[in-house]
Amino acid sequence: MVIGDARTRILDAAEELFAGGGYEATPTAVIAKLARVPKGLVFHYFPRKIDVLVALVDERTLVEETREVDALPGDPAGTLSKLARRLPLRASPSMRRILFREADTHRSVKERLGRLNGELIRRARFALELALPGQRGETARLEVAAATFAAVLLYQENLCQLTGHQIDPDAVAELIAHSLI
Amino acid sequence: MVIGDARTRILDAAEELFAGGGYEATPTAVIAKLARVPKGLVFHYFPRKIDVLVALVDERTLVEETREVDALPGDPAGTLSKLARRLPLRASPSMRRILFREADTHRSVKERLGRLNGELIRRARFALELALPGQRGETARLEVAAATFAAVLLYQENLCQLTGHQIDPDAVAELIAHSLI
Amino acid sequence: MVIGDARTRILDAAEELFAGGGYEATPTAVIAKLARVPKGLVFHYFPRKIDVLVALVDERTLVEETREVDALPGDPAGTLSKLARRLPLRASPSMRRILFREADTHRSVKERLGRLNGELIRRARFALELALPGQRGETARLEVAAATFAAVLLYQENLCQLTGHQIDPDAVAELIAHSLI
Amino acid sequence: MVIGDARTRILDAAEELFAGGGYEATPTAVIAKLARVPKGLVFHYFPRKIDVLVALVDERTLVEETREVDALPGDPAGTLSKLARRLPLRASPSMRRILFREADTHRSVKERLGRLNGELIRRARFALELALPGQRGETARLEVAAATFAAVLLYQENLCQLTGHQIDPDAVAELIAHSLI
DNA sequence: CATGAATGAGACTTCATTCAT
DNA sequence: CATGAATGAAGTCTCATTCAT
Known part of the structure; x- marks a missing residue:
């Protein structure tokens, strides 16, 4: 067995189970079973369940925190749409679900979510600044x-699954763009 | 001690505890203790924990689901602001927290949250229709x-607490209103 | 079942087992089994194992901490012998064993043992003072x-079991008495 | 790294840990960590934990079992004091602590403790015999x-730490000597 | 109705020991 | 010899739920 294989399988199993039933509802024994490792090995890699x-x-x-933003000058709607299509979050659908669902479970999850939000806002604003170069001084509105x-x-990403209401980011992008002209 | 008094105290305690630590992390014994009732009584009123x-x-x-919406004709921004100031959700801050946090815990919670979202959207749209009587036909944009x-x-109500980023509904109302003119 | 019966049986079982194999080597499950109670009931009465x-x-x-000491004036040896025959410790042989063996396990055990030692010394000295009324001023020797x-x-009570060497308190009493004349 | 170096470090670590927290409460993994050796190596040198x-x-x-005792003829008190000042036990303070604390843990520890006690008694008696050459026949009292x-x-060496009562061996030596004259 | 002792399944965690490399 | 991943039995503790009184 390749080194790290077991650890990876444990994380794979946990990702699937946490996304499905939630962290609290997932016993470590079930993680071990799905990962096809003995219970004790979970502890070997992750001394506490929360460490998983x-x-x-x-x-x-x-x-992905970066300064470079892909803006289409003169096209704020297109710029936002582009941003929406590639969230600065490299994570599987399962991990996205976990990120939002378990924000209360551990400080580190909440912090990561906060970083995502901050990055999103920063990018959106920066992109808008580039797309609308003439609007210096209108900082508040851009914000x-x-x-x-x-x-x-x-x-x-989050509530929409819970409430069952879809929302089209492109349409919102256009709405916002329209409000800035 | 009046009957129902105990029941109320149990719910009070549960509200506080669920909001603080979450449903899963709150043992019924702790609810009973905070409510100053014997453990067995909790199960007398609520046969299963989830029933609490x-x-x-x-x-x-x-x-609050209603058709009557308070709109200010010609002032979509003010109309939305008004809506924001009184969410159609009669609930304590604790219950609001519970509603969002425990949406995954039980179908009934998620359903209530969905109803809130639906009502919010319906009201916002209805209010905008009233505030902008000339825009018949632009249904999609209003939506x-x-x-x-x-x-x-x-x-x-929800994520903002987790991510630490405030957002001013009045400014958003103005933004949206501006986009509709 | 009489109230307290189960709790008493748990303590009975623990006393026997701690005296026999030691605290660390005795699983709570074994205590429960010997006490003929379910495992969970041990926790009900004693939230942590150490509480048992x-x-x-x-x-x-x-x-037994008291000021009154039974002294035989003029007979220090007899006085000490008497003291030896009734240690100021009301405890079963099992509990005596536990008291000495588990002194390191918990502060409360060590403290109790310290109290016993202090009481023993105090009594011995007081008894000697009464038995040898003429020796005022020889405080240090009495001590x-x-x-x-x-x-x-x-x-x-303790080491003798470990080392296998018996010692006769009466003979020691006489030795000490002889040294004080 | 010299062979045996690791073994020595393991024993050093174990000595420190057993003295501090006790044998049962010290996991082999912690011994290995403190000794800066891999866990498996502990079991290479000591197949079972008890072997450590x-x-x-x-x-x-x-x-130190010997026949030669340093006695001061005519001065039993000084002789005993001398004995007290150099116990026939060559061991670090940690090992002394372990010897007493773990007497129940393994037969070999108890046996060693018994040997110490036996040697102590033998030496004391022999020293007294030499110091008081005239008292042949009074074997019982010397014993x-x-x-x-x-x-x-x-x-x-042992209980005094637990009970917090100091006792001065020199004074006891004098007391005993006085009783033999 | 009210009470808290009783129940037991199962959670997390610990850890001595093995063993393939 | 050296290594640390692997193993699994067993330990402590949790807690929803029942039920006799």
Whole structure:
């Protein structure tokens, strides 16, 4: 067996189970079973159950923080749409679900989520600044527009599954763009 | 001691504890202790633990569903602001927290949250229709505007606490209003 | 079943097992089995395993602290012998064994043992003072004699079992008495 | 790294840990960590955990058994004091602690402790015989005196730490000497 | 109705020991 | 020899739920 294989299988199993039933509802024994490792090995890699969650978030969600934003000058709607299509979050659908659902479970999850939100807002604002170069001085409006767009994107990722209401980011992008002209 | 008094105290205790530590992390014994009732009495009123949560949501969160909306004709921003200031959710801060946090715990919680979202969207759209009587036919844009505003309000209620980013509903109302003119 | 019966049986079982194999080597499950109660009931009465030991020491060892000492004037040896025959420790042989063996396990056990030793010394000295009324001023010698006798008695209770060497308290009493004349 | 170096470090670590928290409470993994050796190596040198304790006692406590005793003729008190000042136990303070604390853990520890006690008594008696050459025939009294002194010395080594009562061996030596004249 | 002792399944965690490399 | 991943039995503790009184 390749080194790290067991550890990876444990994280795979945990990702699947945490996304499905939630952290609290997932016994470590079930993680071990799904990962086809003995119960004790879970402890060997992750001394406490919470360490599995922390490792997942640490290793399997990456908030891409960058200064470079792809803006289409003169096209704020297109710029936001583009941003929406590629969230600065490298994570599987399962990990996205975990990130939102378990925000209360551990500080590290909440912090990661906060970073994502912050990055989203920063990008949206920066993109809008580039797309609308003439609007210097209207900082406040850009700020609100960026925050609104970020809120919609996170809503899309999280609450929307709970409430059952879809929302089209492109349409919101257009709405916001329209409000800034 | 009046009958029902105990029941009320149990719900009070559960509300506080569920909001603080979450449903799963709150043992019934702790609820009983905080409510100053014997452990057995909790199960007398609520045969299963989940029934406490269901009762809380049933009895302590009221989504006000109505057709009557207070609109200010010609002032869509003011109309949305007004809506934001009085969410159609009669619930304590604790219950609001529970509603969002425990949406995964039981179908009834998720359903209540969905109703809140639906009502929010319906109200926002209806209010916008009244505030902008000339825009018949632009249904799609109004729909998006309403959904966006609802998303921001729910974000405000929920994720904002997790991510630490505030957002001003009034400014968003103005943004959206501006986009509709 | 009489109230307290189960709790008593748990303590009975623990006393027997702790005396036999030691605290660490005795699983709570075995205590429960010997007490003929379900495992969970042990926790019901004693939230932590250590609480069983603490309760045993608290409730089943009594260090009799008193000012009144039975002295035979003019007969220091007889006085000490008498003291040796009735240690100021109301406890079963099992509890005596536990008291000495588990002194490191919990502060409360060590403290109780310290109280026993202190009482022993105090009594021995007081008894000697009464038995030898003429020796005012020889406080230091009485003190040493009392401590020595206490040491021998505790040795008798504890180390003697470990080392396999018996020691006759009466002979030591006579030795000490002889040294004081 | 020299072979045996690791073994020594393991024993060093175990000595420190057993003295501090006790044998049962010290996991082999912690020993390995403190010794800066891999876990498996502990079991390479000591197939069972108990073998570490046995090796410690075997190799690091030496009960000096000898016939030659340094007696001061005519000065029994001085003779006993001298004995007290150099117990026939070559062992670090940690090992002394282990010897007394773990006497129940393994036969070999108890046996070593018994040997120490026996040697103590033998020496004390022999020393007294030499110091008081005139008292042939008074064997019984010498025996009691020797046992008493041994008891005090062991008490000093062990229980005294637990009970918090100091005792001065020199004073006891004088007391005993006085009783033999 | 009210009470808290009783129940037991199962959770997390510990850890001595093995063994393939 | 050296290594640390692997193993699994067993330990402590949790807690929803029942039920006799």
